[in-house]
């Protein structure tokens with residue numbers, strides 16, 4: 001799996017007369033032109049490169065061997081006789097060129113310029129074309145790890161690889177055959193590499209040291225934090241929070257590193273995933289002097305991003321913005337954030353009461369779970385405060401009975417509410433390998449569309465490529481359901497039933513998950529499979545969203561009864 005640092009270089013073996021020059025070349029470059037990087041000798045590179053203080057003047061070439069006054073260079077391009085003569089003159093040696101693959105050259109080039117001591121999110125650039133490289137993460141990570149001298153280097157290599165590829169978490173799992181490394185990218189875990197068994201324990205211990213955990217304790221879970229800087233191409237050095245947690249398991253201790261870049265990623269409300277129709281409505285809520293905005297969705301639905309971006313949008317110089325959260329996930333500028341601490345008596349309710357004594361304009365209550373918090377938040381929203389909060393419900397409509405259950409007065413609640421947003425994160429179709437396809441009847445049925453509503457060529461899916469790990473998806477955005485509390489909804493909340501509400505929403509064709517899914521799928525942004533992966537079927541087919549479709553669905557159903 002990994003090349004041990006003790007491997008004797010081919011050049012050494014040639015010098016020791018263990019092998020001939022042609023045998024050495026065969027070992028270094030196989031018939032396909034792939035270079036065995038592990039067998040190269042640093043010394044040959046150093047000697048060769050010494051002749052070229054200005055490396056940019058060099059053509060793409062790997063110094064493979066220096067033998068009897070001749071440099072054997074591997075190159076992915078055909079060098080002109082002048083270029084070869086120039087190399088010969090500069091080095092005072094004969095030059096022989098061995099054709100190698102483009103990929104081998106790029107791998108060598110990147111390891112030449114590798115600084116393992118530094119965490120970096122700078123993407124790899126193809127040295128031949130100057131374009132951003134679509135790296136094969138497993139391959140580069142395994143190669144870089146083989147160059148690492150110690151455990152700290154290995155951990156930094158894994159952190160850099162994760163940052164370059166937009167990973168949010170790194171999972172290190174002891175397995176019988178070694179330490180399995182996986183990255184979570186766009187919400188999905190990807191297998192990257194497996195470190196050899198003898199390193200497994202040592203890497204985890206080094207990580208515990210870095211995150212200031214008790215290394216003598218390995219029978220109970222621990223939490224820690226590493227604050228490190230990392231290099232990013234655009235902004236120089238950036239701060240990063242790395243939350244590390246360990247969990248004792250059968251083969252040792254599993255460690256997970258959560259990567260939270262400290263730069264503020266919550267600046268642009270336009271990029272969250274709201275549609276043309278829902279974004280203006282949401283923005284009007286943010287401009288209200290008072291009222292309550294509720295965001296719902298399970299953990300990992302992106303509601304924290306929407307919440308923080310909204311707070312950043314409203315946090316102007318002349319307003320006092322205060323939050324009570326559990327936990328504070330990101331530290332935001334221009335906002336006072338407080339952390340729930342149950343043991344110390346700092347509950348959501350207590351925090352909220354304390355905040356209200358400090359003349360806030362905008363309040364964010366991390367979550368409403370109990371009657372007292374609900375009552376206080378509703379009253380605050382009716383007395384000149386803009387209040388943001390979250391609930392765990394399947395869809396936007398579900399927030400209404402949930403809040404009523406928790407117990408604030410329905411009259412006050414209906415007056416306080418501005419609107420409810422439910423959301424999920426859907427993966428975007430990978431732009432590098434997207435291709436159009438014709439939806440099947442089953443696809444149409446999921447969205448409740450008739451065949452005549454399809455514009456040919458607009459539905460897309462990813463074929464799968466290196467950039468997206470063959471998944472066909474790259475990046476994510478929110479799928480948003482937005483319930484605007486108009487006068488009718490207000491009245492129904494006060495004295496109506498859920499049936500009334502569903503009937504009314506069906507009539508006005510409100511911005512349901514299904515409407516949002518239709519927009520994103522029919523414009524090729526995401527796929528039906530992806531929508532079904534993240535949106536509960538009950539939310540997709542709720543009474544209010546299927547009302548207007550019955551007519552369109554009926555003919556389809558008839559034709560599909562035999563499926």
Ligand SMILES: [Zn+2]
Pocket residue numbers: 430431432433434462463464465466467468469470471472473474
């Ligand atoms: Zn792709």
